[in-house]
Amino acid sequence: MSVTTTFYSEESANRRNSLFLALVVIAFLAAFGFVIGFSIGYGSGDEVAFGIGALVIAVGIGTISALFSYYSGDKLVLSSSHAKEISPQQAPALYDVVNEMAIAAGVPMPKVYIIEDPSPNAFATGRDPQHSSVAVTTGLLQKMNREELQGVLGHEMSHVRNYDIRFTLIVGVMVGSMALLAGLFLRYTFFFGGGRRGNNREGGGGLAIVMLLLGVVMSVVSYFFGALVQMAVSRQREYLADASSVELTRNPHGLESALAKLASDNEPLHSANGATQHLYIVNPLKKLGGGSNLFSTHPPIVDRINRLRALTGDPPMNTSEVRQLSGLE
Amino acid sequence: MLVPIIIIVVLVVLVLFLVGIYNGLVTKRNRVDEANSQIQVQLKRRHDLIPNLVNAVKGYMDFEKGVLVQVTEARGNAISAGSQGPAAQAQAENVLTGALKSLFAVVENYPQLKANENVMSLQEQLTTTENQISFARQHYNASVLEFNNSLQVFPNVLIAGPMGFTKREFFEAEPEAAEVPVVNLG
Numbered sequence: 001m002s003v004t005t006t007f008y009s010e011e012s013a014n015r016r017n018s019l020f021l022a023l024v025v026i027a028f029l030a031a032f033g034f035v036i037g038f039s040i041g042y043g044s045g046d047e048v049a050f051g052i053g054a055l056v057i058a059v060g061i062g063t064i065s066a067l068f069s070y071y072s073g074d075k076l077v078l079s080s081s082h083a084k085e086i087s088p089q090q091a092p093a094l095y096d097v098v099n100e101m102a103i104a105a106g107v108p109m110p111k112v113y114i115i116e117d118p119s120p121n122a123f124a125t126g127r128d129p130q131h132s133s134v135a136v137t138t139g140l141l142q143k144m145n146r147e148e149l150q151g152v153l154g155h156e157m158s159h160v161r162n163y164d165i166r167f168t169l170i171v172g173v174m175v176g177s178m179a180l181l182a183g184l185f186l187r188y189t190f191f192f193g194g195g196r197r198g199n200n201r202e203g204g205g206g207l208a209i210v211m212l213l214l215g216v217v218m219s220v221v222s223y224f225f226g227a228l229v230q231m232a233v234s235r236q237r238e239y240l241a242d243a244s245s246v247e248l249t250r251n252p253h254g255l256e257s258a259l260a261k262l263a264s265d266n267e268p269l270h271s272a273n274g275a276t277q278h279l280y281i282v283n284p285l286k287k288l289g290g291g292s293n294l295f296s297t298h299p300p301i302v303d304r305i306n307r308l309r310a311l312t313g314d315p316p317m318n319t320s321e322v323r324q325l326s327g328l329e
Numbered sequence: 330m331l332v333p334i335i336i337i338v339v340l341v342v343l344v345l346f347l348v349g350i351y352n353g354l355v356t357k358r359n360r361v362d363e364a365n366s367q368i369q370v371q372l373k374r375r376h377d378l379i380p381n382l383v384n385a386v387k388g389y390m391d392f393e394k395g396v397l398v399q400v401t402e403a404r405g406n407a408i409s410a411g412s413q414g415p416a417a418q419a420q421a422e423n424v425l426t427g428a429l430k431s432l433f434a435v436v437e438n439y440p441q442l443k444a445n446e447n448v449m450s451l452q453e454q455l456t457t458t459e460n461q462i463s464f465a466r467q468h469y470n471a472s473v474l475e476f477n478n479s480l481q482v483f484p485n486v487l488i489a490g491p492m493g494f495t496k497r498e499f500f501e502a503e504p505e506a507a508e509v510p511v512v513n514l515g
Contacts, residue, residue, distance in 0.1 A: 092450070096457035103367065104464035106360070106472070250467065 005310045007243040014240035018167065021233045025174045028225065029055070032178060032218050036185050039211035054181060062177040066169050070127055077125050083113035083135040094141060097150050098134060101157050104248040110134050110157065120144065120265055123280045124156035125165065132160040143265070144258055151245055151255030152281055158244030164237045171233050175226035182219035189216060227295065234297040242304055252308040263301040263325045301325070350485050354494050357476040361497050364469035368500075371462045372407070372422060378458060379404045382451045386432070389442045393435050396428075403428040415500070429455060466500045473497045
């Protein structure tokens with residue numbers, strides 16, 4: 001049974017979902033801060049102040065380290081991937097395709113890089129469209145036709161256009177702050193564990209202990225929870241970039257065909273690592289199988305293809321097509 | 330003492346709100362104008378590329394003079410149609426697109442010419458220029474959409490008219506453009 005959607009509705013849904021996830025993290029962080037403040041400062045009358053203080057410190061540290069990576073981030077990623085900048089004369093077709101997408105998006109032309117690697121992949125980086133770069137592998141240039149290349153680049157440039165780098169960074173800061181808070185709190189309770197209970201006001205001791213326990217539980221949960229949310233946000237932004245690519249090219253089939261080719265290619269990308277994997281169009285470390293669970297940065301390729309098909313009312317992939325993708329027939 | 334202060338605060342907030350709406354509308358309208366200029370930039374780029382192309386193939390294609398003449402004439406018409414308004418321009422540009430397609434169809438029959446680096450490079454440039462024209466028009470429409478939406482939503486709709494903002498038109502392909510222009514190869 002086929003469904004028909006528009007890229008506008010897809011984009012709205014993806015933005016809503018990622019915003020919702022970010023709000024969930026904020027709510028958890030606020031609650032966590034409150035619980036910590038309450039359990040540390042219980043009985044002193046300054047519980048709220050303690051809570052706010054703890055939050056401020058954690059978010060402050062997290063923000064400073066994040067800003068550092070925000071401003072220097074793209075240089076690091078590009079050099080660690082051994083990307084070489086190219087001029088229009090060196091790769092005219094690639095340059096033209098990027099230029100066309102820049103015109104469609106109404107953004108300045110990004111810098112264009114090539115990575116010498118037979119595995120087809122691409123990524124974009126940059127804090128905003130005025131400071132952006134795209135990189136493609138030689139493998140991608142060989143295996144894609146113009147239409148497919150355009151779909152891929154539309155996706156990548158949309159990551160910059162949608163300020164995904166910024167968005168995932170903010171979510172990363174909050175998740176990192178949660179981890180910092182959790183770490184600090186757990187250390188505090190184990191060093192000073194009995195201290196506060198000695199100071200309890202009458203009848204308040206029970207509540208303090210409950211808060212303490214709650215704080216410990218939330219600390220442990222927060223690592224797990226933070227990773228889950230970050231991955232979920234990353235996946236939503238990937239879907240958003242797919243829909244935004246169609247907004248630019250008005251041609252879902254280009255991207256769909258590119259994704260199918262990327263899925264059935266089994267070469268690992270040598271220059272990618274754990275820190276950079278989320279920037280690529282398909283997860284360079286795991287391809288079709290094994291990379292489709294709650295801890296994946298990228299959604300399963302079959303899902304991405306089916307969503308693209310829904311834009312033109314085509315039926316979703318059937319079992320035979322899926323097996324073909326994974327090279328099983 | 331409190332009541333006048335409240336009134337002043339409310340007025341200030343209201344004024345800031347109106348200023349915000351006005352600035353938003355101005356920005357979006359300027360984007361529409363810029364997008365329109367970008368289309369003109371791409372069209373001109375195509376006009377400029379064509380003499381190079383004609384020169385590159387002229388030597389090989391003595392038998393196909395008709396096609397070359399057609400392209401040159403279509404280019405001339407397109408340039409002059411630029412001052413006759415968007416509808417006339419769009420039509421003339423479509424005729425030019427058709428003439429170029431015929432030219433490249435003919436080039437297919439000359440393997441020497443097809444493999445010529447100059448010709449290949451020009452072909453890529455013309456392909457990308459055609460695409461750029463389309464994308465520029467698409468982006469223009471997207472800008473018009475955003476601007477018109479801003480004009481028509483509540484509460485902007487109450488003040489946009491008095492502020493002097495009017496709806497913009499989308500770029501639409503002319504009905505005649507849906508027919509493929511027939512170019513005589515003779």
